[in-house]
Amino acid sequence: MLSKPQIRAITLLQQKKFRKEQGLFIVEGIKSVTEFLHSDYSVQRIYYTTQAAAKLPKIPQNIKSVKIDDTTLARISSLKSPQGVLALVSIPDYPPLTTDVLQKGFHLVLDDIQDPGNLGTIIRTAEWFGLKHVICSIGSVDAYNPKTVQASMGSLARMQIHYTDIVKLVAYSPIPVFGAVLDGNSIYDTDFGEQGLVVLGNEGNGIGPAVLPHITQHITIPRIGQAESLNVAISAALFCAELTRKRGNT
Incomplete structure (x- = not known):
């Protein structure tokens, strides 16, 4: 008792x-x-x-x-x-991300994601596609929120979640910075190379104005129908899948 x-x-x-x-x-x-x-x-x-x-x-x-x-x-x-x-x-205390770590493949960068379920699903998706790190802005929802933990379905146990000033991160990034926007180049026509940061924006406002100027390439998931936008967790899954396909890791 x-x-x-x-x-x-x-x-x-x-x-x-x-x-x-x-x-x-x-x-x-x-x-x-x-x-x-x-x-x-x-x-x-x-x-x-x-x-x-x-x-x-x-x-x-x-x-x-x-x-x-x-x-x-x-x-x-x-x-x-x-x-x-x-x-x-x-709660783990991870060391700051180093240039060596950043240069190893791709990493998702989340700009003020607010929904705990979305974050948990993104963590689960990132692990499915072999990513090791998810980088969150200070204003993003807490990865250890019970709803986030539940939505990650155990994947949080094998992922490192970092909270940092992402404006500085992308401004001084040693690798390309790709941003998910509504008016960029098609994700299917983009050469992502072998490394990069993929920035996904807030559910309601997208990537913030402080981050946008530092985006190397603006990338769009082409819209065929009339839906106004995609859920951020779905966008993360599509980016992860396309990165994996183009790198030949299928």
Whole structure:
């Protein structure tokens, strides 16, 4: 049984302020928790129900595990339908991106992405296509938001998410900077080469005016129908797929 202060301490981690203060975030579900147990992330504590116990992998002795009932899990979970297990994981502190790292292939750069589900889907998509880093503006949604973690479906466990001043990043980039816009060159006619930053803009406003002047090439996903715009996560998937196809990694 968890005390009221313990329950409150866990539920407060649903807020960015308290995640930052405690250096912890929440992971839920057997699949996702298993992914983090097998990753380089540091899992601090696991809460699980009797029904979930048999489905979990062996938990290392250095990780405190606590059996709780369904009612308690429902009180600490951020999900409408809790999935049997909840883990508290340390937020990693990644070193700044170096020129050597930037020059290794392609990286997605996100300019003030606001929807946690979109970010989680982008992280999942980036991992599918073999990317290792996703770079976010300071104003982008927190990658450790429970909804982002859930939408990443475990991919966050193998990705590095960086938050930085992307205006400076693109202004001094040692590699080409491609920007997803509505009036650029067709993505299908573009020679992306072997390395680059792919900038995707805010869901409502696109790439910000401070970033646009530093875009090397303006790229468009051609529109055939009448839709006003594409979801940013869908755009990210199309860019990743086209980069992979043109590099012959199919």
